[in-house]
Structures are given as structure tokens and as C-alpha cells.
Amino acid sequence: MSHTVYRLNVHLEGEGPQYFRRGAEDKVKAKIFEGNAKLSQLEMFMKQCLEESRQQISEIRNVTFAQLPETHWFNQKTNRWQKRKRERKIVGRLYPVLPNHTEKFALYQLLLYKKGPLGWDDLKTPPNSTTPCKTFVECAKLMGLLDDIEIWRRTLFEASNVGNPRTMRNLFAQILLLGYVADPLALWNEFLPHMYDTRNLRQNDEIERSRRINIALCLLNRLLGHHFTNNAFFHIPMPENYNAVCDDENEFFFGQNRALDGENESDPTLAEFPLQRRNDDAIETEDIGNYATLASYLRLNEEQKIVVDIVVRAMQSSPSDATTPRLVFMNGAGGTGKTFVYKTIIDMFIKYRRYVIMTASTGVAAQLLPRGMTVHKAFSIPLDVLDVNKIPSISGGSVMAQRIRKSEAIIIDEISMLHKNVLRMVNEACKNVEANNETRKLPFAGKVILLGGDFR
Numbered sequence: 001m002s003h004t005v006y007r008l009n010v011h012l013e014g015e016g017p018q019y020f021r022r023g024a025e026d027k028v029k030a031k032i033f034e035g036n037a038k039l040s041q042l043e044m045f046m047k048q049c050l051e052e053s054r055q056q057i058s059e060i061r062n063v064t065f066a067q068l069p070e071t072h073w074f075n076q077k078t079n080r081w082q083k084r085k086r087e088r089k090i091v092g093r094l095y096p097v098l099p100n101h102t103e104k105f106a107l108y109q110l111l112l113y114k115k116g117p118l119g120w121d122d123l124k125t126p127p128n129s130t131t132p133c134k135t136f137v138e139c140a141k142l143m144g145l146l147d148d149i150e151i152w153r154r155t156l157f158e159a160s161n162v163g164n165p166r167t168m169r170n171l172f173a174q175i176l177l178l179g180y181v182a183d184p185l186a187l188w189n190e191f192l193p194h195m196y197d198t199r200n201l202r203q204n205d206e207i208e209r210s211r212r213i214n215i216a217l218c219l220l221n222r223l224l225g226h227h228f229t230n231n232a233f234f235h236i237p238m239p240e241n242y243n244a245v246c247d248d249e250n251e252f253f254f255g256q257n258r259a260l261d262g263e264n265e266s267d268p269t270l271a272e273f274p275l276q277r278r279n280d281d282a283i284e285t286e287d288i289g290n291y292a293t294l295a296s297y298l299r300l301n302e303e304q305k306i307v308v309d310i311v312v313r314a315m316q317s318s319p320s321d322a323t324t325p326r327l328v329f330m331n332g333a334g335g336t337g338k339t340f341v342y343k344t345i346i347d348m349f350i351k352y353r354r355y356v357i358m359t360a361s362t363g364v365a366a367q368l369l370p371r372g373m374t375v376h377k378a379f380s381i382p383l384d385v386l387d388v389n390k391i392p393s394i395s396g397g398s399v400m401a402q403r404i405r406k407s408e409a410i411i412i413d414e415i416s417m418l419h420k421n422v423l424r425m426v427n428e429a430c431k432n433v434e435a436n437n438e439t440r441k442l443p444f445a446g447k448v449i450l451l452g453g454d455f456r
């Protein structure tokens with residue numbers, strides 16, 4: 001190795017790291033409140049540049065932040081950059097910043113470019129100007145350092161010739177998630193007319209326009225939500241009345257809402273909202289008794305039918321009925337039809353509108369299952385499963401808790417690959433979110449548990 005790499009932290013104003021020994025938290029907190037917090041390496045670089053400019057000398061003023069470590073080192077004791085006495089082979093590297101953290105990414109670009117910045121405002125001031133821009137993004141754009149948006153503009157423009165609002169939103173979400181767009185809001189605003197349905201919309205009807213735009217925002221938020229993020233993360237307005245437009249719970253258990261998603265021919269934004277809600281009481285009484293006539297059930301072989309029968313019988317019985325088994329294990333070598341059984345059960349559950357959570361021990365296995373997710377994700381299982389004192393932290397009002405509470409059955413595939421503590425934690429998660437005191441005492445809060453795997 002020829003050079004040593006010196007890593008440098010990039011942060012926005014007031015977000016610099018503060019290092020302290022355990023026990024000194026209060027001291028550090030007080031200093032921050034007094035405005036006397038220790039300056040970070042970046043802040044000290046800018047401060048020393050300012051000092052040099054006042055003294056009319058140029059030493060570190062001639063270099064960028066990333067070049068600084070080649071000639072200087074940061075003395076932790078004095079909290080200042082100091083000139084190296086001996087020449088050393090060192091290269092400075094800024095810790096990378098993801099482009100979707102737009103302001104920080106713009107700052108990162110500016111730091112790579114600008115030599116001897118005199119402060120935050122100086123960093124925001126383009127060359128040949130004396131007035132700082134409002135944001136780093138604005139400045140970086142003026143300086144031509146952020147031009148990645150062009151490729152996405154062209155992509156969306158091309159798509160807008162043929163795409164309907166739904167496909168445009170899907171594409172837009174993909175671009176946000178994978179394309180690292182520097183200014184998502186500008187892109188959204190530019191293509192907004194293509195993101196919601198404008199058919200039969202009178203030109204002056206602003207109320208109706210806002211309603212449709214809000215629905216488009218809801219649907220975009222939901223698309224992003226599938227990837228654990230939301231509009232706000234990309235600086236795009238959050239929708240109003242999200243729950244009235246998107247019934248996420250319904251979608252999670254029973255699949256896409258046709259009124260919202262099934263439209264190739266018609267756009268969802270024309271649908272009447274809020275949607276008519278299902279009557280949950282009616283669902284509870286829906287009869288699962290004639291499941292044996294379902295086409296998917298009839299395709300099962302005798303052994304597969306036994307498993308499905310046990311699961312259905314358990315669902316039809318009361319959770320407190322100790323005579324009916326509720327904890328089912330399906331053992332079978334690879335390719336013997338376990339997934340086929342899960343799929344049949346899921347089809348059945350969807351048909352009879354009963355709630356089930358379908359999981360597998362690994363993401364790859366989960367992908368093969370309808371609506372599959374990993375056990376860790378479904379029950380917020382901590383990574384360190386060996387710690388017997390750990391329990392999943394699920395807040396009672398969270399979406400996750402509601403899903404678990406509603407579910408009558410839980411399927412876990414590839415069980416042989418899971419540590420026993422995971423099952424313990426699933427059991428605890430079920431009990432912790434259960435509202436009924438009696439069912440809470442039962443294993444897995446009385447839910448039907450189907451485990452499948454191959455222990456050979």
C-alpha cells in the first residue's frame with residue numbers, strides 16, 4: 001500500500017459530531033446549548049481559513065478539504081489542523097454522501113470543488129458573486145456541480161408520451177429510489193401534470209385538481225412506503241388524509257386494491273374517495289366451511305390436504321379449545337410441495353378474507369411466497385437473537401402491531417434455518433400486542449402457527 005487514506009466527515013451546519021467520554025454527556029450537552037460546542041474538523045478548517053484570510057496568509061487556504069490531510073493533520077488535543085513536519089504519503093477522502101440527501105450531497109460536491117472556504121455562507125456563494133445562495137443545492141446547481149437531474153428529466157419526458165399517471169408515478173418512484181436524484185421536488189413539480197389524472201378536469205376547477213393531486217401524492221407515498229421511506233424523505237409534500245385514500249392494511253393482507261391499482265384502462269385518481277370500507281364484523285362471520293370445494297384445494301395431494309385441513313380446523317375452533325392443535329409443523333424435503341400448501345392456504349385466506357402473516361427465515365425464501373416477508377421484518381426481531389433477554393420492540397399502536405393483532409395465523413417457512421429464540425420472540429410479540437387478556441395467556445396469543453421446513 002503506497003498511501004494512507006485519511007477519512008473526513010462531511011456534515012451540514014450544526015450537525016457536526018461531538019466526541020466525549022462516557023459520563024460526560026451533560027457537560028457536552030451544556031456546551032452545545034451555550035453555543036460552545038467543539039468545532040468539527042470541517043468547521044475548524046473553515047475557521048482556520050478565515051483566520052488566514054484576515055492575516056493575509058495562504059497556507060491551508062490554497063487547498064480543498066479533501067486535499068488538506070496531505071499537508072496537515074488534525075490535533076485532537078488542540079482541536080486544530082496542524083502542518084505536518086515530515087512529508088507523508090497521505091490522501092484525504094470525504095466520507096461518501098448519498099445523493100438523495102440532497103443538501104448534504106450538494107455540500108459534498110462544493111467541498112470537493114472549493115478551496116479554502118471561509119465559512120458556511122462562503123461555501124454557498126458561487127464564484128463571481130458576493131451573495132450566498134439560500135441552499136447548497138442552489139449554489140451547486142449554479143456552479144454546474146449537480147446535473148444528474150437531466151437524465152431523469154429526459155427519461156420522464158419520454159415516458160410521458162406514452163405513460164398514464166400510474167406508470168408515471170411508478171417510474172418516478174423507481175427513479176427516486178434508485179437514481180439518487182439531487183432535487184426530487186423540482187422533478188416532481190415539472191412532471192406533476194403527468195402524475196395525476198387530468199381527464200374531464202375543468203380548467204378552473206382548482207378544488208378537484210388539488211383533490212386529484214393529493215391522491216397522486218398518497219399513491220406515490222405508498223409506493224415509497226413499500227421501500228420503508230416516504231414523500232417527505234425526498235422533500236416532496238406529504239399527502240393529506242392518507243388513510244382515507246390508501247387502505248394499506250387491506251392491501252397488505254388481501255392484495256392490491258383494484259380501484260387504486262388495477263387501472264390500465266382507467267386512472268385511480270378518478271375513483272371516488274374515501275373508499276367504502278369493509279365491514280370487519282361481516283368478515284369475521286364469513287364461512288370458511290366450504291373450502292374443500294376450492295379449485296386450489298382440489299389440486300392438493302392427500303398429505304398436503306392433511307396439513308390444510310388441520311390449519312382450517314384450528315381456525316374454525318376457539319383459541320382456548322385445547323383439543324384442537326393450533327401449532328402445526330410441516331416437514332418435507334425440498335420440492336415436496338410445501339410452498340404449494342402455503343399458496344393454497346393464502347389463496348383461501350384471501351378468498352375468505354381472513355388475516356394471515358406469511359414469513360420465511362430468509363429474504364430469498366420470503367420472495368418465493370405470496371406476500372412473504374422475513375420473520376425479522378414482520379415481528380421486528382432484533383439482529384442479535386442469541387440474547388435471551390431481548391424482546392421485539394413493537395409499539396402497540398404501530399402498523400406492525402395492528403397486523404399481528406389482526407392475524408389469525410402465522411406461517412413461517414424454512415424454520416430449520418431459524419434460531420429457537422426467534423420463535424420465542426415471535427411468541428412474545430404476539431402476546432405483547434394482543435388486546436384480549438385471556439388470549440394473551442395462550443401460546444402465540446392463540447394464533448394458528450404453521451411452521452414448514454426440512455430438518456434432514
Ligand SMILES: Nc1ncnc2c1ncn2[C@@H]1O[C@H](COP(=O)(O)OP(=O)(O)OP(=O)(O)O)[C@@H](O)[C@H]1O
Binds near residue numbers: 301304332336341
Ligand atoms: N399438489 C400439487 N399439484 C401440482 N403441482 C404441485 C403440487 N405440489 C407441488 N407441486 C409442484 O411441485 C414443485 C415443487 O413444489 P414446492 O415448490 O411447493 O416445494 P417445496 O417443498 O416448497 O420446495 P422447497 O423446499 O425447495 O422450496 C412446484 O413446481 C409445485 O408447483
